[in-house]
Amino acid sequence: MSDIAGFPTKVDISLTVNGERVEARVDVARHLVDFLRLDLGLSGSHAGCEHGVCGACTLQVNGEVVRGCLTLAAQLDGAEVWTVEGLTDTGSLADLQAAFVSRNALQCGFCTPGMLFAAADVLASGKVPSRAEIREHISGNYCRCTGYEAVVDAIETVARSRAGGGEASA
Amino acid sequence: MTINFGNPDRPNSYIGRTVPRPNARRLVEGRGRYVDDIVLPRMLHVAFVRSPHGHARILAIDTGAASAVPGVRRVFTGADIAEFCSPWVAVLAHLKGLKSAPQHPLAMERATWTGEAVVAVVADTRAAAEDGAALVEVEYETLPVVTDIRTALDETTPLIHSELGDNLAFRRLHEHGEVDAVFAGAHTVVEASFKTARHTGVCVEPRSILADYNPAEGQMTVYHSTQAPHMMQSVIAQHLDMPEGRVRVICGDVGGSYGIKVHVYPDEMATVAISRAMGRPVKFIADRIESFATDIHARDHEIDARIAVDGDGRILGIDVDDWTGIGPYSVYPRTSAIEGNQVVNLCGGPYDFAAYRARTTVVLQNKAPTCQYRAVGHPIAVAITEGLVDFAAEALGLDPVEMRRRNLIRDDAYPCTSPANMRFEGLSHHASLTKLLELMDYDGLRAEQAALREKGIHRGIGIASFIELTNPSPFMYGIGGARISAQDGCTVRMDPDGSVVAMSGVTEQGQGTEAMLSQIVAEAVGVPVTRVKVVTGDTQTTPYGGGTWASRGAGIGGEAALQAGLALKDSILTVAGSMLQCAPDGLDIVDGQVCDKAGGEARMPLEELGRIVYFRGDTLPKDLPRELVQTRHFITSDYPFAFTNGVQASYLEVDTETGFVKLLKHWCVEDCGRVINPQLVDEQIRGGIVQGLGGALFEECHYDEDGQLLNANMADYLVPMAAEMPDMVIGHVETPTQESLLGAKGAGEAGTAGAPAAVMNAVNDALRPLGGRVTQMPFTPARILASIGVE
Numbered sequence: 001m002s003d004i005a006g007f008p009t010k011v012d013i014s015l016t017v018n019g020e021r022v023e024a025r026v027d028v029a030r031h032l033v034d035f036l037r038l039d040l041g042l043s044g045s046h047a048g049c050e051h052g053v054c055g056a057c058t059l060q061v062n063g064e065v066v067r068g069c070l071t072l073a074a075q076l077d078g079a080e081v082w083t084v085e086g087l088t089d090t091g092s093l094a095d096l097q098a099a100f101v102s103r104n105a106l107q108c109g110f111c112t113p114g115m116l117f118a119a120a121d122v123l124a125s126g127k128v129p130s131r132a133e134i135r136e137h138i139s140g141n142y143c144r145c146t147g148y149e150a151v152v153d154a155i156e157t158v159a160r161s162r163a164g165g166g167e168a169s170a
Numbered sequence: 171m172t173i174n175f176g177n178p179d180r181p182n183s184y185i186g187r188t189v190p191r192p193n194a195r196r197l198v199e200g201r202g203r204y205v206d207d208i209v210l211p212r213m214l215h216v217a218f219v220r221s222p223h224g225h226a227r228i229l230a231i232d233t234g235a236a237s238a239v240p241g242v243r244r245v246f247t248g249a250d251i252a253e254f255c256s257p258w259v260a261v262l263a264h265l266k267g268l269k270s271a272p273q274h275p276l277a278m279e280r281a282t283w284t285g286e287a288v289v290a291v292v293a294d295t296r297a298a299a300e301d302g303a304a305l306v307e308v309e310y311e312t313l314p315v316v317t318d319i320r321t322a323l324d325e326t327t328p329l330i331h332s333e334l335g336d337n338l339a340f341r342r343l344h345e346h347g348e349v350d351a352v353f354a355g356a357h358t359v360v361e362a363s364f365k366t367a368r369h370t371g372v373c374v375e376p377r378s379i380l381a382d383y384n385p386a387e388g389q390m391t392v393y394h395s396t397q398a399p400h401m402m403q404s405v406i407a408q409h410l411d412m413p414e415g416r417v418r419v420i421c422g423d424v425g426g427s428y429g430i431k432v433h434v435y436p437d438e439m440a441t442v443a444i445s446r447a448m449g450r451p452v453k454f455i456a457d458r459i460e461s462f463a464t465d466i467h468a469r470d471h472e473i474d475a476r477i478a479v480d481g482d483g484r485i486l487g488i489d490v491d492d493w494t495g496i497g498p499y500s501v502y503p504r505t506s507a508i509e510g511n512q513v514v515n516l517c518g519g520p521y522d523f524a525a526y527r528a529r530t531t532v533v534l535q536n537k538a539p540t541c542q543y544r545a546v547g548h549p550i551a552v553a554i555t556e557g558l559v560d561f562a563a564e565a566l567g568l569d570p571v572e573m574r575r576r577n578l579i580r581d582d583a584y585p586c587t588s589p590a591n592m593r594f595e596g597l598s599h600h601a602s603l604t605k606l607l608e609l610m611d612y613d614g615l616r617a618e619q620a621a622l623r624e625k626g627i628h629r630g631i632g633i634a635s636f637i638e639l640t641n642p643s644p645f646m647y648g649i650g651g652a653r654i655s656a657q658d659g660c661t662v663r664m665d666p667d668g669s670v671v672a673m674s675g676v677t678e679q680g681q682g683t684e685a686m687l688s689q690i691v692a693e694a695v696g697v698p699v700t701r702v703k704v705v706t707g708d709t710q711t712t713p714y715g716g717g718t719w720a721s722r723g724a725g726i727g728g729e730a731a732l733q734a735g736l737a738l739k740d741s742i743l744t745v746a747g748s749m750l751q752c753a754p755d756g757l758d759i760v761d762g763q764v765c766d767k768a769g770g771e772a773r774m775p776l777e778e779l780g781r782i783v784y785f786r787g788d789t790l791p792k793d794l795p796r797e798l799v800q801t802r803h804f805i806t807s808d809y810p811f812a813f814t815n816g817v818q819a820s821y822l823e824v825d826t827e828t829g830f831v832k833l834l835k836h837w838c839v840e841d842c843g844r845v846i847n848p849q850l851v852d853e854q855i856r857g858g859i860v861q862g863l864g865g866a867l868f869e870e871c872h873y874d875e876d877g878q879l880l881n882a883n884m885a886d887y888l889v890p891m892a893a894e895m896p897d898m899v900i901g902h903v904e905t906p907t908q909e910s911l912l913g914a915k916g917a918g919e920a921g922t923a924g925a926p927a928a929v930m931n932a933v934n935d936a937l938r939p940l941g942g943r944v945t946q947m948p949f950t951p952a953r954i955l956a957s958i959g960v961e
Contacts, residue, residue, distance in 0.1 A: 044200020109197025
């Protein structure tokens with residue numbers, strides 16, 4: 001472990017990623033998306049801007065939706081990280097994923113994993129959000145292909161179906 | 171062979187139905203394979219040192235410190251790369267007079283825009299390459315920059331490339347009819363000046379390339395996020411001096427393109443050259459600032475225009491003077507003159523009028539190069555035309571819809587040729603307008619608008635008719651000498667289990683190309699769509715083709731797939747006739763079963779036919795043709811382009827205190843001929859509209875007078891986000907092209923073509939009672955407030 005001016009340049013972390021225990025020694029400059037993609041081979045999270053704006057790297061850390069590019073791997077000792085690969089395996093995104101496919105709420109698909117996390121987050125309360133609320137909530141996620149309407153439709157469909165077909169709030 | 175498209179109950183009726191995309195599930199599960207997901211043994215990464223100056227002479231480069239960084243394997247200057255890659259000059263013979271200077275992968279003596287790649291640092295990791303790049307010392311002598319379009323040709327303006335003699339890249343003047351006389355004698359002449367802002371595509375996946383030269387095979391394999399694999403194969407082979415057959419371009423998942431990824435980029439050519447030099451795989455993934463500074467920009471136009479009308483509002487003449495700045499080089503190989511040329515070709519496109527003059531002046535600047543971005547030239551031409559039409563209607567006191575009714579080319583007037591010499595096979599402007607007015611309840615909205623104005627709420631309704639150029643023939647690029655295929659091909663194969671594989675030269679970037687092809691092939695052969703596997707994006711395994719751009723995938727690639735599928739069906743039925751001892755033309759294939767054409771009785775599943783052909787060919791007559799692979803190509807030849815048409819409407823509210831525009835709703839009715847998959851077409855239109863709305867309201871690359879790009883990040887360069895975007899109602903009129911059995915024209919650019927003009931007309935409709943008028947995009951709050959005198 002080489003140091004610069006007394007600060008370590010690598011740190012050891014122990015965390016769970018998609019429910020699996022991971023031990024790693026990471027460069028302190030390594031952000032979470034690079035850690036997932038380059039060190040763990042989890043290529044479902046995408047790096048679109050690496051300055052926290054586009055949302056393509058959105059994922060879940062300790063139950064919170066975060067930007068993977070603004071999170072350093074070194075911060076994650078003891079953390080619980082979920083990516084699109086993990087939530088696909090558990091099935092917890094299955095209805096959203098099916099709705100995205102059937103409504104064609106994705107085209108190139110590059111923003112989609114991040115968009116699914118934003119979508120899951122707006123639905124987490126169990127209430128049926130209005131279209132305006134959905135639009136506001138996913139406004140941290142760029143999509144350059146769809147024009148967003150299909151994404152809003154897909155999320156709204158899942159919200160209603162989870163609520164047993166209830167109507168959206170005003 | 172004919173298909174009764176009018177009967178939705180016909181067998182295997184996949185064409186015209188919404189069928190889910192076969193690749194979508196993979197993408198929602200994070201199982202896409204974009205270039206950056208590919209990792210090869212011994213792979214290196216490259217980072218570029220880029221010019222911090224708009225224009226500068228390179229005096230010295232010191233790479234010593236960079237080379238010493240752990241993990242850095244080699245550093246290349248422009249001269250180093252030039253040994254492996256020859257320069258290019260992006261001109262086309264049919265764009266007479268177009269000139270540009272030789273361009274190298276890395277700048278040689280001079281850097282000519284902020285962001286131009288100067289030095290390449292190659293390392294084990296991208297991080298090490300960036301560490302090295304930070305330590306490269308380049309000594310520059312800054313040179314005068316050219317940023318302003320209108321003064322670029324002035325005697326006192328410095329030259330960007332002195333050997334060219336001036337800063338003029340291209341100029342074209344087109345005149346039709348007695349323009350001066352028509353304007354001199356007209357009842358009313360309305361003039362306006364327009365600006366469309368320089369903006370860019372902002373693909374969420376940045377430009378990405380992974381070049382893997384294998385010296386043992388003499389083979390270059392390039393994994394590339396591109397729209398035109400065969401074009402890239404040809405360009406790489408030519409400039410690396412390799413046989414085309416030794417260059418393979420593979421295009422997997424592409425994370426957005428919109429025209430951005432159909433060009434040759436110097437840093438990507440450098441990456442390929444480095445792989446050739448080092449005999450190892452080399453990856454380059456642009457970061458976001460590189461994307462803003464070096465992806466092609468577009469739409470940097472300033473226009474003076476006028477329209478002449480008679481007392482009844484009939485358009486007599488249109489006169490357009492278009493100026494555009496394209497950066498320091500014309501972009502290879504499609505050139506940067508096409509956009510201005512399109513403005514000349516497309517202005518006035520929907521209308522029946524006699525006198526037309528249009529001139530485009532294409533000048534060089536020290537800014538990022540511009541080139542073809544979605545709906546090339548259309549948003550500009552439509553904004554000019556529809557702006558003028560609305561201003562003329564206003565001058566005469568006519569409703570904008572009535573103004574269009576009096577001037578749109580009649581639906582029964584086709585075929586016809588426009589004053590710009592564009593040939594139209596069949597369009598439906600009036601039918602489309604009628605449908606639009608129904609969908610939006612035009613009269614109801616006008617009543618609502620008037621009622622709200624009483625309360626001080628300023629809403630506007632904007633209409634924009636347009637034409638869209640699709641299905642280009644070799645008249646677009648090939649006749650100018652570019653090795654860009656207008657033809658496309660498809661190979662369709664039946665395997666022993668009765669499943670079908672279709673390999674196509676058109677490519678998938680998310681539009682749904684593979685879904686569209688699978689539907690066509692399923693219908694043509696007669697199998698369930700789930701039994702068709704589509705392969706695209708590999709120059710070594712697919713038929714030669716152009717790729718996906720200029721809205722050609724469905725119209726050209728789709729027809730090739732249809733013809734190949736029908737040919738395979740014939741081949742299958744020839745074998746089936748022999749096996750079943752009956753005439754092949756008495757048989758059909760429905761849902762994967764050979765059956766009697768009359769009565770529909772199932773005779774044999776395709777699996778059985780496949781088993782016999784592939785494993786028991788001894789039981790078939792020796793001379794029986796049994797080729798269960800068929801290839802067909804298609805190229806348009808009756809018309810240079812298949813024009814489509816449509817009309818959009820925007821309904822919005824302007825906050826006259828803040829200048830903010832709230833988009834309330836948007837409508838588009840368009841006619842792309844035969845609709846193959848209604849959902850996919852509608853989503854192309856919606857996505858296209860939103861890109862057009864971005865140009866109208868948000869997107870602008872801001873350069874200062876030194877040629878510095880001031881907003882090269884996502885926080886400062888605004889694009890449409892979900893919260894600001896409206897719901898969009900899409901409708902269709904279908905006028906299939908007679909050039910193909912499929913009858914499909916393109917739909918990928920219609921949304922982008924018309925949306926900015928619709929918004930401009932709606933904003934001006936809202937501002938009219940206040941005396942405001944805006945014609946400079948994007949229509950920012952500041953520009954809107956300035957137009958109504960609010961400081």
